[in-house]
Amino acid sequence: xxxxxxxxxxxxxxxxxxxxxxxxxxxxxxxxxxxxxxxxxxxxxxxxxxxxxxxxxxxxxxxxxxxxxxxxxxxxxxxxxxxxxxxxxxxxxxxxxxxxxxxxxxxxxxxxxxxxxx
Amino acid sequence: xxxxxxxxxxxxxxxxxxxxxxxxxxxxxxxxxxxxxxxxxxxxxxxxxxxxxxxxxxxxxxxxxxxxxxxxxxxxxxxxxxxxxxxxxxxxxxxxxxxxxxxxxxxxxxxxx
Numbered sequence: 001x002x003x004x005x006x007x008x009x010x011x012x013x014x015x016x017x018x019x020x021x022x023x024x025x026x027x028x029x030x031x032x033x034x035x036x037x038x039x040x041x042x043x044x045x046x047x048x049x050x051x052x053x054x055x056x057x058x059x060x061x062x063x064x065x066x067x068x069x070x071x072x073x074x075x076x077x078x079x080x081x082x083x084x085x086x087x088x089x090x091x092x093x094x095x096x097x098x099x100x101x102x103x104x105x106x107x108x109x110x111x112x113x114x115x116x117x118x
Numbered sequence: 119x120x121x122x123x124x125x126x127x128x129x130x131x132x133x134x135x136x137x138x139x140x141x142x143x144x145x146x147x148x149x150x151x152x153x154x155x156x157x158x159x160x161x162x163x164x165x166x167x168x169x170x171x172x173x174x175x176x177x178x179x180x181x182x183x184x185x186x187x188x189x190x191x192x193x194x195x196x197x198x199x200x201x202x203x204x205x206x207x208x209x210x211x212x213x214x215x216x217x218x219x220x221x222x223x224x225x226x227x228x229x230x231x
Contacts, residue, residue, distance in 0.1 A: 035219070045209060045222035091161065095217070104216045105151065105174065108161035 003027065004092050004109035011114045013082045020067070021077040021112050023092030029053075033095040034075040035106065036066065040088040048090075051075060082116045089113050120144065122223035124210050130229045131200055139195040139226045143212030150193050151213075151220060152185060156206035164208075167193060168216055200230045 005024045013019035025034065036048040051059045051066045059066040067076040079086055090113075093106040123142040131137050143150050152164040163177040167187040178184070182201075187193040197204055207227050211220040 033217075037222070042224070043207065043227075044224045045211075047219055047221060050219055093161075104149065104213070105163040105166055105177070106153075106161075106220060107163070110160050 003107045004094055006092055006109035006112050008112050011112055012117060013079075013086075013114065014117050015084060016081055018078060018080045019082055019114065021079070021090050021092075021114065022074070023076055023109060024072070024074045025092070025094050026073065027094065027096055029096045031096075034066070034068070035093040035095070036064070036075075036077045037091045037093060038086075038088045039091060039111070040085075045091070049077065079114075084116050084118060087114060087116045122210055122212050122221055124208075124223040124226050126226060127224065128227045128229075130231065132231050133202060134199055136196065136198045137200055137228065139197075139208050139228070141193045141195070141210030141212075141223060143191065143193070143210070144221060147212035147214055147221075148190065149213045149216045149218070149220075150187060151211040152193070152195050153209045153211065154179075154206045155209055155225070159206075161209070164195070166216075197228075200228075202230050204228060205230045 003026050032053045034051045038046045049059050049061045049064045049066050051068045058068050063080045065078045089111045091111045092109045095106050125140045151166040155161045165175050165185050169190050170187050182198045185195045207225040209222055209225045211222045213220045
């Protein structure tokens with residue numbers, strides 16, 4: 001079974017509007033971390049935002065926020081006021097065993113392509 | 119400060135040759151990770167280091183792959199007797215400590231002809 005599922009096809013959003021990128025995950029751990037990375041055409045993976053499984057508040061970083069619904073096992077990324085530079089591939093990732101180094105590897109979803117229209 | 123750097127940025131090699139890929143982590147980061155990104159497999163974990171030791175080698179696809187880290191800094195991923203299916207982008211990441219946020223380098227695009 002997939003650990004991280006990103007099923008949306010290519011997404012399009014108008015500049016200055018908000019967009020939500022979906023991510024669901026599967027784990028039996030109680031302690032885990034969820035990440036979103038952005039990969040523009042240049043290829044570099046850029047860290048955007050992190051949510052720990054025990055964090056009660058949804059994470060926010062500037063225009064990025066994470067809509068964390070633990071019971072549904074979803075961690076959707078919300079980008080507000082989209083900019084042309086937001087056009088990229090977006091990956092959701094999970095690190096199981098939140099505070100234990102032994103499992104600190106990241107498991108990634110397949111990614112979602114976002115295109116921002118002027 | 120400087121981010122994670124990787125070299126070379128591109129490598130084209132012939133099937134059967136050995137290649138070495140280098141990663142320079144962010145200064146002060148004790149943990150270092152290698153991932154591979156290919157069209158068919160997506161992003162997959164290969165190996166990580168805490169200091170100079172690699173507690174988890176489970177992601178290495180075959181015994182042709184090996185990695186080492188020296189001085190708690192630079193890491194080298196070596197692929198022996200390269201095969202066409204090794205063609206991919208090899209990404210390196212580092213984190214301050216195990217369990218901390220991982221920051222990625224620009225990757226090395228490997229093409230095996």
